[in-house]
Amino acid sequence: MPRIMRPDDANVAGNVHGGTILKMIEEAGAIISTRHCNSQNGERCVAALARVERTDFLSPMCIGEVAHVSAEITYTSRHSVEVQVHVMSENILTGTKKLTNKATLWYVPLSLKNVDKVLEVPPVVYSRQEQEEEGRKRYEAQKLERMETKWRNGDIVQPILNPEPNTVSYSQSSLIHLVGPSDCTLHGFVHGGVTMKLMDEVAGIVAARHCKTNIVTASVDAINFHDKIRKGCVITISGRMTFTSNKSMEIEVLVDADPVVDNLQKRYRAASAFFTYVSLSQEGKPLPVPQLVPETEDEKKRFEDGKGRYLQVKAKRQAQVEPQP
Amino acid sequence: MPRIMRPDDANVAGNVHGGTILKMIEEAGAIISTRHCNSQNGERCVAALARVERTDFLSPMCIGEVAHVSAEITYTSRHSVEVQVHVMSENILTGTKKLTNKATLWYVPLSLKNVDKVLEVPPVVYSRQEQEEEGRKRYEAQKLERMETKWRNGDIVQPILNPEPNTVSYSQSSLIHLVGPSDCTLHGFVHGGVTMKLMDEVAGIVAARHCKTNIVTASVDAINFHDKIRKGCVITISGRMTFTSNKSMEIEVLVDADPVVDNLQKRYRAASAFFTYVSLSQEGKPLPVPQLVPETEDEKKRFEDGKGRYLQVKAKRQAQVEPQP
Amino acid sequence: MPRIMRPDDANVAGNVHGGTILKMIEEAGAIISTRHCNSQNGERCVAALARVERTDFLSPMCIGEVAHVSAEITYTSRHSVEVQVHVMSENILTGTKKLTNKATLWYVPLSLKNVDKVLEVPPVVYSRQEQEEEGRKRYEAQKLERMETKWRNGDIVQPILNPEPNTVSYSQSSLIHLVGPSDCTLHGFVHGGVTMKLMDEVAGIVAARHCKTNIVTASVDAINFHDKIRKGCVITISGRMTFTSNKSMEIEVLVDADPVVDNLQKRYRAASAFFTYVSLSQEGKPLPVPQLVPETEDEKKRFEDGKGRYLQVKAKRQAQVEPQP
Numbered sequence: 001m002p003r004i005m006r007p008d009d010a011n012v013a014g015n016v017h018g019g020t021i022l023k024m025i026e027e028a029g030a031i032i033s034t035r036h037c038n039s040q041n042g043e044r045c046v047a048a049l050a051r052v053e054r055t056d057f058l059s060p061m062c063i064g065e066v067a068h069v070s071a072e073i074t075y076t077s078r079h080s081v082e083v084q085v086h087v088m089s090e091n092i093l094t095g096t097k098k099l100t101n102k103a104t105l106w107y108v109p110l111s112l113k114n115v116d117k118v119l120e121v122p123p124v125v126y127s128r129q130e131q132e133e134e135g136r137k138r139y140e141a142q143k144l145e146r147m148e149t150k151w152r153n154g155d156i157v158q159p160i161l162n163p164e165p166n167t168v169s170y171s172q173s174s175l176i177h178l179v180g181p182s183d184c185t186l187h188g189f190v191h192g193g194v195t196m197k198l199m200d201e202v203a204g205i206v207a208a209r210h211c212k213t214n215i216v217t218a219s220v221d222a223i224n225f226h227d228k229i230r231k232g233c234v235i236t237i238s239g240r241m242t243f244t245s246n247k248s249m250e251i252e253v254l255v256d257a258d259p260v261v262d263n264l265q266k267r268y269r270a271a272s273a274f275f276t277y278v279s280l281s282q283e284g285k286p287l288p289v290p291q292l293v294p295e296t297e298d299e300k301k302r303f304e305d306g307k308g309r310y311l312q313v314k315a316k317r318q319a320q321v322e323p324q325p
Numbered sequence: 326m327p328r329i330m331r332p333d334d335a336n337v338a339g340n341v342h343g344g345t346i347l348k349m350i351e352e353a354g355a356i357i358s359t360r361h362c363n364s365q366n367g368e369r370c371v372a373a374l375a376r377v378e379r380t381d382f383l384s385p386m387c388i389g390e391v392a393h394v395s396a397e398i399t400y401t402s403r404h405s406v407e408v409q410v411h412v413m414s415e416n417i418l419t420g421t422k423k424l425t426n427k428a429t430l431w432y433v434p435l436s437l438k439n440v441d442k443v444l445e446v447p448p449v450v451y452s453r454q455e456q457e458e459e460g461r462k463r464y465e466a467q468k469l470e471r472m473e474t475k476w477r478n479g480d481i482v483q484p485i486l487n488p489e490p491n492t493v494s495y496s497q498s499s500l501i502h503l504v505g506p507s508d509c510t511l512h513g514f515v516h517g518g519v520t521m522k523l524m525d526e527v528a529g530i531v532a533a534r535h536c537k538t539n540i541v542t543a544s545v546d547a548i549n550f551h552d553k554i555r556k557g558c559v560i561t562i563s564g565r566m567t568f569t570s571n572k573s574m575e576i577e578v579l580v581d582a583d584p585v586v587d588n589l590q591k592r593y594r595a596a597s598a599f600f601t602y603v604s605l606s607q608e609g610k611p612l613p614v615p616q617l618v619p620e621t622e623d624e625k626k627r628f629e630d631g632k633g634r635y636l637q638v639k640a641k642r643q644a645q646v647e648p649q650p
Numbered sequence: 651m652p653r654i655m656r657p658d659d660a661n662v663a664g665n666v667h668g669g670t671i672l673k674m675i676e677e678a679g680a681i682i683s684t685r686h687c688n689s690q691n692g693e694r695c696v697a698a699l700a701r702v703e704r705t706d707f708l709s710p711m712c713i714g715e716v717a718h719v720s721a722e723i724t725y726t727s728r729h730s731v732e733v734q735v736h737v738m739s740e741n742i743l744t745g746t747k748k749l750t751n752k753a754t755l756w757y758v759p760l761s762l763k764n765v766d767k768v769l770e771v772p773p774v775v776y777s778r779q780e781q782e783e784e785g786r787k788r789y790e791a792q793k794l795e796r797m798e799t800k801w802r803n804g805d806i807v808q809p810i811l812n813p814e815p816n817t818v819s820y821s822q823s824s825l826i827h828l829v830g831p832s833d834c835t836l837h838g839f840v841h842g843g844v845t846m847k848l849m850d851e852v853a854g855i856v857a858a859r860h861c862k863t864n865i866v867t868a869s870v871d872a873i874n875f876h877d878k879i880r881k882g883c884v885i886t887i888s889g890r891m892t893f894t895s896n897k898s899m900e901i902e903v904l905v906d907a908d909p910v911v912d913n914l915q916k917r918y919r920a921a922s923a924f925f926t927y928v929s930l931s932q933e934g935k936p937l938p939v940p941q942l943v944p945e946t947e948d949e950k951k952r953f954e955d956g957k958g959r960y961l962q963v964k965a966k967r968q969a970q971v972e973p974q975p
Binding site (some may be wrong): 327328329331332333337352355356359360363378388389417420442487506509510 | 656657658664708714722825826828851854855858859861863884910
Binding site (some may be wrong): 011012013017018019020023024025026027046048049050051052053054055056057060081105110112115126142145146173174175176177178185187188189191192193194196198199200202204205208209212213214215216217218219220222223224225228234260280282284291303304324325 | 333336338340342343345347348349350351353355371373374375376377378379380381382385428430435437440459460467470471473499500501502503510512513514516517519521522524526527529530533534536539540541542544545546547548549551553559583585598600605607609619
């Protein structure tokens with residue numbers, strides 16, 4: 001399973017992201033375990049990832065190298081499959097090969113008819129007798145550990161203060177994005193279009209959280225790009241609802257750039273805009289939207305400003321429609 | 326500039342995201358204005374987006390339709406180019422064409438040698454005399470509006486309480502991701518590999534924010550996938566630093582799924598893991614990392630837990646290296 | 651090299667685009683030939699695609715299937731490498747495997763220090779003696795054909811207003827693409843596979859416009875890559891229908907590269923090819939296609955040329971099927 005590593009797979013120093021490698025490992029594991037679970041006649045199924053064991057990144061992989069991923073089924077229990085995956089990096093110019101990763105993954109076969117139903121796994125044939133016993137030990141160990149972690153993960157990172165539905169806090173959302181090569185022009189700054197796409201994505205999530213229906217962009221207010229965003233920045237795109245009319249929602253989106261690897265430069269505002277969204281029925285007709293409940297003074301002020309923009313656009317539209325005298 | 330709309334360009338109801346259309350508009354604008362600004366001999370430059378005027382989405386575009394984007398330069402000032410872009414959607418099966426968008430964008434030519442230097446724009450030739458005058462009015466109007474917006478955008482969405490460097494709050498980061506078709510299996514739930522890639526991305530941002538150098542994944546603790554993530558969910562991936570040794574950082578990553586369009590189902594924890602990152606010098610050697618300063622009782626508790634995991638792994642590694650008796 | 655086919659790899663009917671398959675084929679070819687050309691000590695190089703022989707799509711591939719790509723070096727001349735690539739599709743639920751493609755590609759090693767310098771290729775070791783002789787014949791044949799095509803590509807595809815259905819003007823289409831970092835090799839020129847994917851996309855739009863049904867790539871004529879496309883170019887990919895038989899359409903695709911930021915270099919023809927598409931019913935059976943109406947002298951000439959190619963391929967196929975005397 002060789003694949004050339006591209007600029008988009010790596011950080012600015014040319015090292016391939018661990019996440020890219022984990023994704024390749026999981027794809028190989030999903031293929032081999034789905035194939036195995038369907039190898040006997042019976043109900044068709046798809047293998048879903050249940051657990052990945054501790055994985056060490058033994059040596060870095062670079063842009064231009066070829067990744068080789070090989071996978072093997074090493075144990076099966078009644079309802080799960082253990083897959084071991086090896087990743088080698090090959091420099092095709094010098095011919096050097098290095099072991100980059102060894103990973104162990106556990107999959108569970110889910111029925112295609114009902115993805116909440118776990119099917120039985122056909123037993124694997126072991127080449128050495130001890131393999132089954134060793135596998136069973138790993139199986140029991142991970143089962144125990146899984147049960148333990150279930151309890152450990154109660155809390156959350158961002159303090160969510162249980163906001164009421166229809167408030168600004170309830171739907172507000174932020175997205176961080178690490179600027180990659182394909183986001184950029186050849187000269188190392190982000191295409192305006194890439195920024196706008198992320199802004200619309202955040203606005204859409206705010207709108208969907210607020211009204212929980214199918215929503216579409218109706219318009220975008222003028223967007224000013226105050227400053228360039230350079231390669232290697234982390235950008236934070238934040239959206240909050242500012243105003244609702246009967247059938248539309250206005251969302252303010254702010255883009256801040258944070259030059260993480262450059263200690264001297266401060267985080268700065270790169271762009272901002274107002275997006276208007278409408279909620280659509282299954283037939284594509286606009287639906288009424290739940291009214292926003294502004295709570296703080298700032299939110300009330302922004303609601304009034306939003307109302308002003310809404311009435312201004314409405315007046316302009318009506319003026320255009322009026323018959324000329 | 327026709328392009329077929331793909332499943333990933335659209336929401337679950339098949340409507341193309343406004344952001345996808347904005348991205349195509351900007352690409353067309355960037356090409357035509359870069360070409361224009363390089364049409365005379367002189368210093369080579371690239372056109373950077375400075376402003377997009379208010380844009381209405383006149384009719385929805387669907388998966389399978391072909392988008393046609395056409396761009397025209399409508400005005401040039403000494404240092405900026407105005408581009409008008411039209412987007413038509415064509416249903417190639419029925420032949421129906423509809424106007425989807427009209428947009429106006431302003432670009433500024435930046436020198437390729439020094440992207441902070443703005444070059445002069447060759448004048449455009451107008452076919453009608455009034456065009457120049459009308460363009461000048463639009464130019465003055467947007468200039469005025471840009472200056473106003475500069476003042477408007479002071480505040481930020483998430484209350485950042487100016488945390489001290491090296492604290493947990495300073496580097497903690499969250500990412501939201503709207504699950505799209507190419508993230509999913511055919512049966513409508515997210516590939517484990519996609520989730521792991523996003524987890525590594527957040528962990529990397531936390532690590533880079535903490536130590537402001539080039540960082541790479543050294544290992545990942547066991548990851549348990551507590552529950553499937555279904556199509557149409559918004560996933561929030563949050564990362565916070567839990568522990569630092571001399572040359573490594575441990576980051577806890579939590580994945581929560583939020584079924585936005587399904588009012589009945591609650592947000593739930595889908596996966597969690599600990600990532601270990603190291604900081605590398607330009608020669609690829611591990612660097613010392615700034616020590617994490619835990620503040621709250623919870624942070625101190627997590628630091629101790631992290632230290633426990635670190636010492637356990639270290640002991641295991643030394644045991645493997647020790648000669649067997 | 652297994653890879654699961656995702657929704658974005660396919661058209662609305664679930665058939666994987668020919669362009670996606672061509673891109674995988676080229677990636678496999680680039681890896682094996684770059685590795686071979688660097689197998690002896692000497693100047694480091696990267697293999698650039700020079701030509702793809704006529705390729706038939708023997709059976710469709712669908713979303714959810716796994717593509718297996720295997721590549722082998724079958725001949726080396728002093729300055730070029732011939733690679734044969736096989737693509738199998740595997741349904742991992744049923745276990746069915748089918749041959750989807752056999753392709754032959756020619757690569758040329760370019761020096762990493764100076765990408766305009768062609769290096770020498772280490773000779774391959776043949777397992778049977780006849781192989782070298784057979785390879786030389788293929789080498790001579792393609793060399794002859796390449797020289798001929800150089801002359802053929804003078805003209806360009808220009809838009810015509812309000813064309814009649816079934817004419818060439820009605821379905822002809824152009825796409826422009828700004829070359830970005832992730833389209834390129836490390837040495838700053840576009841991967842052949844990226845170009846082929848775009849060519850197939852345009853051909854598909856032309857075919858769908860003409861017959862307004864679900865269409866799939868049936869074959870691609872030999873593609874010659876006349877010249878490298880460098881980073882920072884805008885490429886224009888134009889397609890026009892040249893010929894229709896009862897159940898197939900032939901589309902000519904031309905690729906022109908335009909170095910927008912470099913005033914001195916002229917727009918040049920980078921590649922060209924003929925794609926054959928068929929129209930499929932919902933059950934996957936070939937449908938009759940509307941007959942093309944050539945209008946101008948050039949269009950009539952191209953129609954006759956297309957008919958010639960069609961009859962030649964048909965005759966060749968019948969000869970293969972005929973029982974040996």
